[in-house]
Amino acid sequence: MPLGTASPEAVFDALDLAVRRRLPGRLHGDKRGLRLGPGSDPEEVVRYRPGEDDVRRIDWNVTARSGEAHVWRPVAEHELEAWVLVDDTASMAFGTVHLEKRQVADGVTAAVALLTQGPGNRLGTAHLAADGLTWAQPLPSRAAAHRALRRHRATAAVGSGGSVDVGLARAVRTFATRHPRPGVRVVVTDFVEPDGRMERPFAWETPLRRLAAVHETLVVEVVDPRELELPDVGAVTLEDPETGRRREIFTSDRRLRARYAAATAAHRAATADAVRAARAGHVLLRTDRDWVRDLARFVNGRPMRRVTA
Structure with missing residues (x-):
């Protein structure tokens, strides 16, 4: 999906069609509560x-069999409020094939908004940048999807280094506590930390576990193929987008490329294990693949647990 070239309206139409065809409502907002209250389903x-029960809810079959008036009480129905935490730090402004990682993140936000649309349902977003978290108020699902897709036309906030100490761990912790009502929570990130940590335990594991204990939680990890393997292109200068540090390397060294691939594979595996231990869903999306298809395969094949209000 060409997020970087098409107009937001064209992208929205294409994404809306793709979601309807490929993502048939597994995260949708037809959410049943576990306590009795206003609703329509008996x-x-x-x-x-x-004086307490509504005579319009008399169950005439049970009343006839028992000889006493009986009524049915409905299960409570609640509007769903979903939130997406988007990692908008410097490392997300990277892409070497079709899209940048932040463009995939914006598309995922829009897809989640379309997935969760329903009467009264709303979706809000939080963006983690170098200067901290910024929040966008919940909007009806389709309006939230339009808002997410308009972001790729704006200039990204991708300064190097963080002026405020707000890493992914602290962002997830704030994300979990600011809106405590149970619902759907999605975290979109590349798991690139300024300190370069690649082994467990990760600082974000405990906050993610607490988030997933309350909400239906999905972690969307976005990567670029050049982050997984180094191409054989000779001498290059690499710059860490999070810290601004530079280093010259010789990519034609086969052993260097092998060590790099092994290290990134180990990081992916450690990340997957940590997300699984937190009992959150986890899907890996790439900038060089059809991310809508990959998201659809995950959502369609995953049993969603019941969300209570």
């Missing part, structure tokens, strides 16, 4: 209490 039948 949950249990009880004796009629004059």
Whole structure:
């Protein structure tokens, strides 16, 4: 999906069509509560209490069999409020094939908005940048999708180094506590930390575990193929987008390329293990693949646990 070239309206139409075809409502907002209250679906039948129960809900079959008036009480239905935390730090402004990682992140945000659309449902976003977290108020699903896709036309905030000490761990912790009502939570990131840590335990593991204990949580990891393997292009200068540090390397060294590939594979595996231990969903999307298709395969093949209000 050419997020970088098409207009936001054209991208929205294409994404909306793709979601309808490939993502048939596994994260949708038809969310059933576990307590009785206002709603439309019958949950249990009880004796009629004059002055307390609605006579319009009398169950005539049970009343006829028992000889006493009985009414059905509905299960509570609640509007769904979903939130997406988008890693918008410097490392996300990277892409060597079709898209930058931040463009995939914006597309995922829009796809989640379309997935969760329903009467009264809303989606809000939080963006983690070098200067901290910024919040965008919840909007109806389609409006939230339009808002996410308009972001790729704006200039990204990709300064090097963080002026405020807000890493992914602290962002997830704030993300979990600011809106505590159970719902859907999605974290979109590349798991590139300024300190370069690649082994467990990661600082974000405990906050993610707490987030997933309350909410239906999905972690979307976005990578570029050049982050997984070094191409054989001779001498190059690499710059760490998070810190600005530079280093010259000779990519024609076969052993160097092998060590690099092994290190990145180990990082991917450690990340997957940490997300799995937190009991959150995890899907890996690449900038050189059809990310909508890959997201669809994950969502369609994953049993979603019940979200309570």
